[in-house]
Amino acid sequence: MKNLSRLLFAMLLVLGYSNSNAQDKNNPWQITIGANAVDNYPTSDVGGMFKDFFNVGDNWNILPSLSTITVSKYLGDGFSLGVGGSLNKIENWDGASNAGDLSYYGIDGTIKYNFLQGTTIDPYLGVGGGYTWVNEIGAGTLNGTLGLNIWFNDNVGLTLQTAYKHSFEDYLNSHFQHTAGISIKFGGTDTDGDGIFDKDDACPDVKGIAAFNGCPDTDGDGIEDSKDACPNEAGLAELNGCPDSDGDGVADKDDKCPTVAGLKALAGCPDADGDGVTDADDKCPSVAGPAANKGCPWPDTDGDGVLDKDDKCPDVKGTVANNGCPEVSEEVQKTLNAYAKTILFDTGKSSIKSQSQAVLADIIKILKEYPNSKFTVEGHTDSVGSDKLNQDLSDARALSVKEYLTKNGIDEFRLSSKGYGESKPIDKNTTAKGRANNRRVEINLAK
Known part of the structure; x- marks a missing residue:
């Protein structure tokens, strides 16, 4: 036995x-x-x-x-x-x-x-x-x-x-x-010592809790680490386990202003005036304005009803129809041509006489008042001489006036010149007075 x-x-x-x-x-x-x-x-x-x-x-x-x-x-x-x-x-x-x-x-x-x-x-x-x-x-x-x-x-x-x-x-x-x-x-094996045997432990090598089949929840927020975007900080389920300190619905890790409640569209930063520019970047946080102007309203410096951003003449009062620039009136046009007709040239030449400098200064002053307007300098002659000679002379005199104006402060892109010879008389060429009237320079608004 x-x-x-x-x-x-x-x-x-x-x-x-x-x-x-x-x-x-x-x-x-x-x-x-x-x-x-x-x-x-x-x-x-x-x-x-x-x-x-x-x-x-x-x-x-x-x-x-x-x-x-x-x-x-x-x-x-x-x-x-x-x-x-x-x-x-x-x-x-x-x-x-x-x-x-x-x-x-x-x-x-x-x-x-x-x-x-x-x-x-x-x-x-x-x-x-x-x-x-x-x-x-x-x-x-x-x-x-x-x-x-x-x-x-x-x-x-x-x-x-x-x-x-x-x-x-x-x-x-x-x-x-x-x-x-x-x-x-x-005989049950519990490798990680969390009280859940390896057979039932979804994370057998990491100590966890029974609620998650042995997987860990390090920050104790009720979301297991594998599904927690912020496993070391207790957070909210709707934010995948991440905290939201200011309660604005934007997780702190994504919130550019985590201590101040803001808007999701602005990464958690506030916008007091609702203009889409965060208060931190808004130069006018209490007044709505475009982002292009740092959150401030666009100014209208000259008070003509056209905002500076759209005003081609922001410092000169103009009209909406002319993009904020002043329009050349018929009266101004007549004044320009009255001055232009008194410009004197050496006989048979395109050189301007010195006594014409005063009237040219008056013309320049008027042109500067309309910085957005373009003009054509036109040259005309009487019928004395050949057509070709008169055409060439009118071209040269118109060009001479244009060059004088551009050299004295007028943008050359605002001016053009053209000669018409004897083709556009304004008086009879049979009298000395009429021929004198026909020999002229005009400055007209470009159409």
Whole structure:
């Protein structure tokens, strides 16, 4: 029997270190250590099998010390496989209460089914077989098992079990064996030590919390780190876990003004006057104005109703129709030509006489009053001489006046010149007075 006990112990060790299957999803193994009672009340009468079932004093053989050990492993879907060994001393056997101290040894294998896994009260049924020796005479048995686990916590519980062992040999009585013991579930792996076994841990290498299947929430804002855009700062779910210090709906990491409530469109910065320019960049934060003018309204310096940005003559009052520049009136046009007609040239030449400088100064003053207007300097002659000579002379005199004006402050792009020879007389060429009137220069607004 000593050799048999050693063999049983060796088998339990091998089973205990096996790495196949598991006791449940998280704990690979269950070991039960306790005491057993062999109930040898006659079982041949099926109808009366249980009538004296609880007569402990007359029928049960109890070894109060450690007398049974079972190791089981999980097979899946509530099923597990177990191997157990037991020993006892038999005084009541085959209906006799004075059988003497007979030795009892048993080794049994059981497949059991647990009905309520993961609950405090965990009943099960089992079926299996084994070999039992009484007074060193052994026989095989077919076993049926009914048991109950009462779990105190995830790992430790009380196990109560009754097994009916039906003998295949006449020399070994069929009998009941009752067991009570402490069960321990163990072997679950929790690499990161967060209390969630690796089998159920979505982040087995990083310490986490049960709410996120073992994944961490470093800042404790209720959003797991993998989905948290700001995992080290507690924030809001609607901002992917990022904080919003000023409560403007823009996460601090994206907020250019994180301490002052602002607008999403302006990256969290305020715009008091609502002109689309942030207060920090707005030169006129209380008055709406365009961004192009740094948030200030466009001025109208000359007060002509045309904003400076659109006014081609911002410092001179003009008209809207002429883009803010003054328009040349008919009266001004007449004044220009009255001055222009008094410009004198050397006879038969395009050179301007010096006494004409005063009138040219008056013309320049008028032209500067209309900086956006363009003019044509026109030259005319009388009919004395050939057409070609008169045409050339008129061209030269018109060009001479234009060049004088541009050299004295008038933008050359505002002026053009053209000679008309004798083709546009304004008086008769038959008299000296008429010919004098026809020899002239005009300065007309370009159309």
